[in-house]
Amino acid sequence: MNLINDFDHKEQHYDIIVIGGGLAGLRALELFELENQKLEQQKQQFPQELKQQQQQQKRILLLESRDRVGGRTSSIRYQNYDWDVGGQWVGPTQHRVRALLKQCGANTFPQQQIGRKVLEYKGLFNRYTGMVPNVQLLGSLECQLCIWRLEFMCSSIDPNAPWTHKNAIYWDSMTVQQWMDKNMYTDFAKTLVRVSILAVFSSEPSELSFFYVLSYFSMAGGVMKTMDVKNGAQQDRILGGSLQLSVFLYEKNKRNILLSHPVIKISKLEAKGFSKVQCENGKIFTCKKVIITLPPPLINAIEFQPPLPERKSILIQSMTMGQVIKFIIFYKECFWRDEGFSGEIVSDRSSISLIYDGSFEDGSKPSLIGFFEGEAAREWSKKTEDERKKEVTDILYDAFHQDKRVYLPINYIEMNWMEEKYTKGGYAATCNCNIFSKYGHTLREPIDDIHFAGTETATQWPGYMEGALQSAERVVNEILNQNTSPVITNSNFQNTNILIVIISLIVLVISYYLIVHK
Numbered sequence: 001m002n003l004i005n006d007f008d009h010k011e012q013h014y015d016i017i018v019i020g021g022g023l024a025g026l027r028a029l030e031l032f033e034l035e036n037q038k039l040e041q042q043k044q045q046f047p048q049e050l051k052q053q054q055q056q057q058k059r060i061l062l063l064e065s066r067d068r069v070g071g072r073t074s075s076i077r078y079q080n081y082d083w084d085v086g087g088q089w090v091g092p093t094q095h096r097v098r099a100l101l102k103q104c105g106a107n108t109f110p111q112q113q114i115g116r117k118v119l120e121y122k123g124l125f126n127r128y129t130g131m132v133p134n135v136q137l138l139g140s141l142e143c144q145l146c147i148w149r150l151e152f153m154c155s156s157i158d159p160n161a162p163w164t165h166k167n168a169i170y171w172d173s174m175t176v177q178q179w180m181d182k183n184m185y186t187d188f189a190k191t192l193v194r195v196s197i198l199a200v201f202s203s204e205p206s207e208l209s210f211f212y213v214l215s216y217f218s219m220a221g222g223v224m225k226t227m228d229v230k231n232g233a234q235q236d237r238i239l240g241g242s243l244q245l246s247v248f249l250y251e252k253n254k255r256n257i258l259l260s261h262p263v264i265k266i267s268k269l270e271a272k273g274f275s276k277v278q279c280e281n282g283k284i285f286t287c288k289k290v291i292i293t294l295p296p297p298l299i300n301a302i303e304f305q306p307p308l309p310e311r312k313s314i315l316i317q318s319m320t321m322g323q324v325i326k327f328i329i330f331y332k333e334c335f336w337r338d339e340g341f342s343g344e345i346v347s348d349r350s351s352i353s354l355i356y357d358g359s360f361e362d363g364s365k366p367s368l369i370g371f372f373e374g375e376a377a378r379e380w381s382k383k384t385e386d387e388r389k390k391e392v393t394d395i396l397y398d399a400f401h402q403d404k405r406v407y408l409p410i411n412y413i414e415m416n417w418m419e420e421k422y423t424k425g426g427y428a429a430t431c432n433c434n435i436f437s438k439y440g441h442t443l444r445e446p447i448d449d450i451h452f453a454g455t456e457t458a459t460q461w462p463g464y465m466e467g468a469l470q471s472a473e474r475v476v477n478e479i480l481n482q483n484t485s486p487v488i489t490n491s492n493f494q495n496t497n498i499l500i501v502i503i504s505l506i507v508l509v510i511s512y513y514l515i516v517h518k
Helices: 023-045 047-053 095-103 137-155 168-172 176-183 187-201 210-220 223-227 243-256 310-318 375-380 385-399 436-443 465-479 490-516
Strands: 013-019 060-063 075-078 081-084 108-110 116-121 124-128 236-238 263-269 274-279 284-292 303-305 324-330 341-347 352-357 367-373 411-416 450-452
Touching: 013 023, 013 274, 023 060, 023 243, 023 465, 060 243, 060 284, 075 411, 081 243, 095 243, 095 465, 116 385, 137 187, 137 210, 137 223, 168 210, 168 436, 176 187, 176 210, 187 210, 187 223, 187 341, 187 352, 187 367, 210 223, 210 436, 284 465, 310 436, 324 375, 324 385, 341 385, 352 385, 367 375, 367 385, 375 385, 385 411, 450 465
Parallel strands: 013 060, 013 284, 116 341, 263 303, 284 450
Antiparallel strands: 075 081, 108 236, 116 124, 263 274, 274 284, 324 367, 324 411, 341 352, 352 367
């Protein structure tokens, strides 16, 4: 979808310049415009009072590097439909996204879950219904106990200031893999946890700080909130695709947006009290305040004068983007549903880690959505698209009882986010060891008149569309000197996680009983 903007911005000076046209930047722009409208209404009602208070509407400009908006939400048009090749799912506690969906008149539909799931482990395919596969009972038990333990650990972390936790430095000294090796015993449980970590972070457990992962789970409301479909982050899909949220915000405020304007330098003009923002195409703008909504690693591409403080530089240079290739394969019919499969496949092979049914709720537009993630994404990005497509059909063939119809797709599309110049990975930036506990506080910390937003800076659902919207609210309130919007408290998380643990244990005991007495 091309939205090239040809509006001529003759004015070169602004109160605020927003860098980045993803959901965070677009929402921040909208909130400032709403504030301007509010001031205009008050001006008409109380002109003298506002004049005495010297309240003025703010001139805002948003600069986006691409020729489109949406950032890490993107789509490919096929069958008269915009298919999500970026972020796409919405959870029940992601209230900001749902409010925006309502605002733009979009609907959601549930992720298909009816039927047998498939788990590939060491080349063997296990087909099951319910929550627990009927294999490796000891490993399944350990996996559930591990999740139970992680839920308790992350519930003790303050999502607004994780680095204040008494164990922050210790947990930050080890990777997730190191914690698993020290605290887990069965290979089956380690495999399930590894695939789950890949699904959430698109990074290997050996590349992730254990403390960063716990903090991330804390901000999302718990471990299973990020991993589950029902009642979790993958519960619903957006009819028409997630990109329409950004397009909706763009259409409302497009006269304040310039596309194809990558920012390469930000200079502080001390004598004038302004910042100078220079774009790759030679355009120069000045402003009183700058909001950067880019993923932290991409901030490295901007030259700052004077340079950013050392603590901020260390953070953004240390964070890395996840690695993911997302694909959608299309068929004439949902033959897997006819054979009793849900379409969900989890695999430990060194290629595809996860597949979901991509069809509509009624079975129309038959398709399957999946991911190459972490090390597999890096390795398979070296291969051709045809080779990746063959790997997809091969795993489907084995998963669906050697059904030859898997080799008759009508289309295959994919998005390699590592090759995206203005993203360089997906879906969010992550931390390895000894960074987040020391420098995590600088994610949101303003530097003079430069402010930071974006999903990585969120205290609720970082890495998701919800986190991007929350970060926009926070940074706008920050600039307007208002109190930030209410955040989820640690006690709320703890109560939720305790309930999750109790329910999980009950389900585990019942599942074990049913399997043993089958």
